[in-house]
Amino acid sequence: MAVEIEVKQFTAKEYASDQDVRWCPGCGDYSILSQVKKVLADLKIAKQNLVFVSGIGCSSRFPYYIDSYGVHSIHGRAPAIATGIKIARPDLDVWLVTGDGDGLSIGGNHLLHAIRRNVDINILLFNNRIYGLTKGQYSPTSELGKKTKSSPGGSVDFPLQPLSVAIGAEATFVARAHDVNIKHLGSMLHRAAAHMGTSFVEIYQNCNIFNDKAFAYATGKETRDDTSIVLEHGRPLIFGKNRDKGIRLNGLAPEIVELGNGIKEDDLLFHDEKAPQPTLAYMLSRMYHPQFPEPIGVFRAIEKPTYEGLLHEQIKHTIETKGVGSLDTLLNSGDTWVVN
Amino acid sequence: MTVSSVQSSEKPVEHIDSITVRFAGDSGDGMQLAGTQLTNTSAIFGNDISTLPDFPAEIRAPAGSLAGVSGFQIHFSEQRIHTPGDGCDALVAMNPAALKTNVQDLAIGGALIVNDDAFNKSNLAKAGYDENPLENESLSKYRLFRVKIDTLTTEAAKDTGLGNKAILRTKNFFALGLTYWMYGRPLESTFEWIEKKFSKVPAVAEANTKALKAGYYYGETTESFAVRYQINRASIPAGKYRKITGNEAVAIGLAAAAKLADKPLNYCTYPITPATDILHELARYQNYNITTFQAEDEIAAMCAAIGASFAGTLAATGTSGPGLCLKAEALGLAVMTELPVVVVNVQRGGPSTGLPTKTEQADLLQALYGRNGECPVAILAPATPSDCFDMTLEAFRIAMRYMTPVILLSDGYLANGAEPWQIPTVENLPDLHKSHPAANGNAFEPYARDERLARPWAVPGTKGLQHRVGGLEKANVTGNVSYDPHNHEAMIKLRADKIAGIASDIPPLKVEGAEDGELLVLGWGSTYGAIVSAVENARKNGKSVACAHLRYLNPFPANLEQVLKAHKKILIPEMNMGQLLLKIRGDFLIPAIGYSKVQGKPFRISEIEEKIDEVLKG
Numbered sequence A: 001m002a003v004e005i006e007v008k009q010f011t012a013k014e015y016a017s018d019q020d021v022r023w024c025p026g027c028g029d030y031s032i033l034s035q036v037k038k039v040l041a042d043l044k045i046a047k048q049n050l051v052f053v054s055g056i057g058c059s060s061r062f063p064y065y066i067d068s069y070g071v072h073s074i075h076g077r078a079p080a081i082a083t084g085i086k087i088a089r090p091d092l093d094v095w096l097v098t099g100d101g102d103g104l105s106i107g108g109n110h111l112l113h114a115i116r117r118n119v120d121i122n123i124l125l126f127n128n129r130i131y132g133l134t135k136g137q138y139s140p141t142s143e144l145g146k147k148t149k150s151s152p153g154g155s156v157d158f159p160l161q162p163l164s165v166a167i168g169a170e171a172t173f174v175a176r177a178h179d180v181n182i183k184h185l186g187s188m189l190h191r192a193a194a195h196m197g198t199s200f201v202e203i204y205q206n207c208n209i210f211n212d213k214a215f216a217y218a219t220g221k222e223t224r225d226d227t228s229i230v231l232e233h234g235r236p237l238i239f240g241k242n243r244d245k246g247i248r249l250n251g252l253a254p255e256i257v258e259l260g261n262g263i264k265e266d267d268l269l270f271h272d273e274k275a276p277q278p279t280l281a282y283m284l285s286r287m288y289h290p291q292f293p294e295p296i297g298v299f300r301a302i303e304k305p306t307y308e309g310l311l312h313e314q315i316k317h318t319i320e321t322k323g324v325g326s327l328d329t330l331l332n333s334g335d336t337w338v339v340n
Numbered sequence B: 001m002t003v004s005s006v007q008s009s010e011k012p013v014e015h016i017d018s019i020t021v022r023f024a025g026d027s028g029d030g031m032q033l034a035g036t037q038l039t040n041t042s043a044i045f046g047n048d049i050s051t052l053p054d055f056p057a058e059i060r061a062p063a064g065s066l067a068g069v070s071g072f073q074i075h076f077s078e079q080r081i082h083t084p085g086d087g088c089d090a091l092v093a094m095n096p097a098a099l100k101t102n103v104q105d106l107a108i109g110g111a112l113i114v115n116d117d118a119f120n121k122s123n124l125a126k127a128g129y130d131e132n133p134l135e136n137e138s139l140s141k142y143r144l145f146r147v148k149i150d151t152l153t154t155e156a157a158k159d160t161g162l163g164n165k166a167i168l169r170t171k172n173f174f175a176l177g178l179t180y181w182m183y184g185r186p187l188e189s190t191f192e193w194i195e196k197k198f199s200k201v202p203a204v205a206e207a208n209t210k211a212l213k214a215g216y217y218y219g220e221t222t223e224s225f226a227v228r229y230q231i232n233r234a235s236i237p238a239g240k241y242r243k244i245t246g247n248e249a250v251a252i253g254l255a256a257a258a259k260l261a262d263k264p265l266n267y268c269t270y271p272i273t274p275a276t277d278i279l280h281e282l283a284r285y286q287n288y289n290i291t292t293f294q295a296e297d298e299i300a301a302m303c304a305a306i307g308a309s310f311a312g313t314l315a316a317t318g319t320s321g322p323g324l325c326l327k328a329e330a331l332g333l334a335v336m337t338e339l340p341v342v343v344v345n346v347q348r349g350g351p352s353t354g355l356p357t358k359t360e361q362a363d364l365l366q367a368l369y370g371r372n373g374e375c376p377v378a379i380l381a382p383a384t385p386s387d388c389f390d391m392t393l394e395a396f397r398i399a400m401r402y403m404t405p406v407i408l409l410s411d412g413y414l415a416n417g418a419e420p421w422q423i424p425t426v427e428n429l430p431d432l433h434k435s436h437p438a439a440n441g442n443a444f445e446p447y448a449r450d451e452r453l454a455r456p457w458a459v460p461g462t463k464g465l466q467h468r469v470g471g472l473e474k475a476n477v478t479g480n481v482s483y484d485p486h487n488h489e490a491m492i493k494l495r496a497d498k499i500a501g502i503a504s505d506i507p508p509l510k511v512e513g514a515e516d517g518e519l520l521v522l523g524w525g526s527t528y529g530a531i532v533s534a535v536e537n538a539r540k541n542g543k544s545v546a547c548a549h550l551r552y553l554n555p556f557p558a559n560l561e562q563v564l565k566a567h568k569k570i571l572i573p574e575m576n577m578g579q580l581l582l583k584i585r586g587d588f589l590i591p592a593i594g595y596s597k598v599q600g601k602p603f604r605i606s607e608i609e610e611k612i613d614e615v616l617k618g
């Protein structure tokens, strides 16, 4: 990301637009919004170079609340619009806000391809495992058997894992954070902003109206240390209130072990976010509650050229070798003849 | 032997003013190439030309099958012509299937050149012939020339060192050479083309050259060809020309628009027949600061174009019917966000997948109304292949001046048909520069209006003009989300008025022929050539007929009503079930008469002439 730095430093508050925020009181979106503003302020990003793009859904209201350029587009299509913006103007700093319905259901195709192309955008997927704006239907991340208005007998739709999808689509940056763990969330947003290429951050977001406490296991003070595991590059996978449990590799599968009794830290799986193969990141993305603690942090962060980078390099090269095309040459190309 | 000596002839020469030749063969027989060469040669020679390729839907249908026949028709003349001809005066059929699918279009007494070698049992069976039509009386109304094209080509190129299969690939040049002799065409430009094209494979170049010459001499030396024909140069306005297809003209128009606006162009698209050639063409123009984005689907293509437009560059997308369906929702977003985007729809036979390689004009109502809500866009329709250039520039002019998406309705016939194009000079092209606002200290109003009701195009990166656009209803001036019922109605009217206002900014509808005659033939799009020719013929026969061609379909030219009401009867020929007809009847409450043709084929001149007679009598 090579964006202009604002000389005048804005405070996080000053990144707010003049619009009233209209999410339900208590919604997890509020804390994400305030962390994003804080990161923008920390990075001193010039407002005029910022573009927020979204689709449809509660999370997609996001662009209205930031004093930047913004497109609140149509359902699921934000990745395509963001790609168009980035192709046209690689100098802009483009953020995309989506949800589990917008990004993984109606817009799954576009999300997949934006990630595959490694367009330099920051994708924040607010996962609340429900359709909020349409008042509570199960989503592609809702658990099997979920009872909602559209599934009174329990959903028979198998859910998918957003991070597994992103990794399968060759994502170069993949992370997970919780809406309430704001310090960690802030650091993930920092990392995402700094990454060159598509950054995909899944944020567990509580919808207190239609799916309250969906992530209580992962965010509750009492349980979180045993149900979450914080990934750190180059460090062993240790968790638990007393940091006495870890993840060890048994063949190709992870297993939970207790430290002690001959099991040392060195026996544990060490995290490597830079691994060229996505195998480890993928395996981590398959660790679910309650069988496993769910990882948060950066799963994968590798370097790869961006789509728009390669494209504009190619254009530059073509101009260098062929010269800037003139209109006259264009019109007069092909077989021509003169009539007297 | 030198080229010039090749062209002298012993045989009598008959003068004719125009001729239509059709090449037909297997899709692997190189018929498109032969047709293109005859076209280029005739254009350079100075004839007026018009061509029509006819592709099979499958790329490689089984050899010898009816489904695999590929054709190319070229009409060249010493008069001004407007169509590739109703039928053909000469047909080259490379196999029985090609004969079967094309012979009904050959004029009685027309020259029928067949590749005798291909009329074997298996090919006859594949084409569904019980007996060899060359052996019975079925072709007696034509002048049949049985030529052993395979044998003669093989013989001609036997010393090139190529294998038999490779040699046989040059048989299209043998057939081409024969037509060159028949119609007195110079060989030079084709020799040059061969040299250039096959410079890396001299043996192939040699074989093609030999096949071309062998075909030419065959006409000269064999007794079966008794006369050759002379078609003089046409008297066309002086200037520099090139041959152009509709798709090429759109591509060059898009690239030229970028230059004239001094902005990069982003062409975001998804491959679809028959629009894909626009992508191919533009992909070669990277040094014109053009990016082509091959999106994951039609929806993404439209959305990426909207993104590129929001970001301040020229944005366009190209598609065909089914793709326009997919783009509909995003087109609505472009209407709501009031961003300039040009959508090129190269119409093809529908519904659904329909007839991908055939032409039709059945997307007019989709273009006008195929979106949710009251969602007007400007719609333009070029009349000829070269008009695609002018109308593409016009599409961008309107898109930027009025901050609106514009649909350009081309079709398969325009896209692949070719005609000579007088190359414009750069100074005569419109200025497409568009200014963007800068902050002036006041709060920015993204939905404020200028005198044309257009909103400002504020570009990201401009300090102080940060604003949000989106699909939710906007309050006028501020652009904030608004659920106010009166604002919604006002905005609907405003968006409609903005598009309607374009009428004062476009040329009036021109009437060719009597301004207030008995009958006006009203058309739009690619039917221009057939209509204008039919009306010319009818007028030569003393009939009171005029024609007018709509290049602007939304809004209509301001004088349309006046033109319509000045004529007693209105006839509207369309390659659909009467879509313009419905609109004209609805808008002007006049009993216009429709004339539909939906066969995937353009109108013949004669069909329209007959209809004119019928309407005048009725």
Ligand code: SF4
Pocket: A022, A023, A024, A026, A027, A028, A029, A058, A059, A128, A132, A133, A206, A207, A208, A209, A210
């Ligand atoms: S419905 Fe749920 S997700 Fe939507 S704003 Fe309310 S709490 Fe937030």
